[in-house]
Amino acid sequence: ITHMSFLLLSLSLILMSCKTASLMMMLAHGYTSTLMFYFIGEFYHVSLSRMIYFMNSFMSSSMxxxxxxxxxxxxxxxxxxxxxxxxxxxxxxxxxxxxxxLFFMIFIYFLVSFYYTLFLVVCSFAGKAVMNWNNYNFGISVFLSFMMFNIFWLSLFY
Incomplete structure (x- = not known):
């Protein structure tokens, strides 16, 4: 949600580089949100719950x-x-x-976005229960992760 509000801010500016950055933001949000929904779905298949509080020791199950x-x-x-x-x-x-x-609005955006993500990662590291994961279920996520961190997308925009 925070990415799309930041995208709206970018589209409201008149510069052409803002339009390019907003297109890049849409592409990055597409990869990131797809992978986040995929991993939350995998968590649901293992734990049969979507509660964030039940994600304790999610990370200690599989490296x-x-x-x-x-x-x-x-x-x-x-x-x-x-x-x-x-x-x-x-x-x-x-x-x-x-x-x-615009500094204050951007500061609030980064604070909300970073805090929520950090909260999810910390909740998934802390805890004692260990879940059984099948490591072969997330083969597509490796390709999408490469696309998410691929800097060669810049050749399409400049």
Whole structure:
């Protein structure tokens, strides 16, 4: 939700680089949200619950699942190697060029986005219960994760 509100901010600015950044944001959000829904679905198949509070020790069950889950959720908050970071950086830079007063709105956006993602990752690391995961169920997520962190998408835009 926060990505789409940030996208609306980018589309409201007049610069052409904002339009490019918003297209990149849509693409990055598509990959990230698809993978997040996929992993929450896998969690539901194992635990039969969608409650975040039941995600305790989700990461201690499988190392491959833990790394994939962490990369996807950290890409959601825009860490530097991800494609969403690049688009968010372009939007922030262009909005500072347009108006210095947008800083507070952008600060609240980053605070909400980063806190929610960090909350999910911390909830999934803490706890004692161990779940049985089938590591062969998430083969498509490796390809989508590569697309999410692929910086060669820039050749399409510039």
């Amino acid at each position: 491959m699942m833990a790394i994939s889950f962490s990369l996807i959720f950290l890409s959601n908050c825009g860490v530097p190697p991800s494609f969403s970071f690049l688009s968010e950086f372009m939007i922030v830079t262009n909005s500072f060029i347009m108006s210095k007063m």
